[in-house]
Amino acid sequence: MADQDVQAWLQLNEANMPLVNEASNIFRQPEVLTEIYSRGLADKVPPSFTLLHPIQRIETLTAVSSFTSRIIEGETHETICINTLPACKAWISTSCRIDAIAATSKHSIQVMVDNPGRRARRCQNPSCPRPVKVLVHNVRGAARPSFPQNLQHAISTHRPTVILVTETRKYTQPPFLLAQSPNYQTLHRLKPLGYLGGAWFMFKHDACVAQIVDETDRDLTVGLSLC
Structure with missing residues (x-):
């Protein structure tokens, strides 16, 4: 695409176009970089611009043991639904780390459920034990225009x-998030590490009781009771 086509597409004229030095200064401003990263227009630090439409990866994982672990690269655009074994209690941990060499983020997700057979004999709730469905949506920037629709579909x-x-x-969190998902409540949010990372933990309040077990700036462990 020629420069003239780009200018026409963005509805810019010569008077609106910044000079090279001006553009360089603009892209050094923290508030501008925050918007760029949160809209999924760049990865890594310093920014590597990614203007192509991301490829959505969707996966359903059925656990075969009481412990499930996954590592998600921050640059990917994927959704994973983890279905655990039937349980009365579960523990979910998430942590984020920045790879200093690759200048990218990684999210570690761990899901553990209790011994369903032993607890089921003591549980008076007929709906227990039951599987826990953990939806992990790696959004790669929650200010992306496609985020609301993709999350609601998931x-x-x-x-x-x-x-x-x-x-x-x-x-x-954007206002639409809880408005579109009235059955879900936000328990905790992890701040981004600079321009990368960050996580939101939400749970269905009529399906379980959630309580924070441990938290740091980069890590969160939540206990769930389904009975």
């Missing part, structure tokens, strides 16, 4: 017990 498809939105690159 919720409607999987009907999760817990939602983990990773690589938010923002701390504050």
Whole structure:
């Protein structure tokens, strides 16, 4: 695409076009970089611009043991639904680390459930034990225009017990999030590490009781009771 076509597409004229030095200064401003990263227009630090439409990866994982672990690269655009074994209690941990060499983020997700057979004999709730559905949505920037529609589609498809939105690159949640998901409550948010990382933990309040077990700036462990 020629420069003239780009200018016409962006509805810019010569008077609006910044000089090279001016543009360089603009892209050094923290508030501008925050917007760029949170909209998924750049990865890594310093920024590597990614203007192509991302390829969405969707995966459903059925656990075969009481412990499940996954590593998610922050640059990927993927959704994973983890279906655990039937349980009365579960523990979910998420942590984010920045790879200093690759200048990228990684999210570690761990899900553990209790011994369902032993607890089931003591449980008086007829709906227990039951599987926990953990939806992990790596958004790669929660200010992306496609985020609301993609998340709502994932919720409607999987009907999760817990939602983990990773690589938010923002701390504050957009107003639409809880408005579109009235059955879900935000328990905790992890701040981004600079321009990368960040996570939101949400749970279905009529399906379980969630309580923070441990938290740091980069890590969160939540205990769930389904009975």
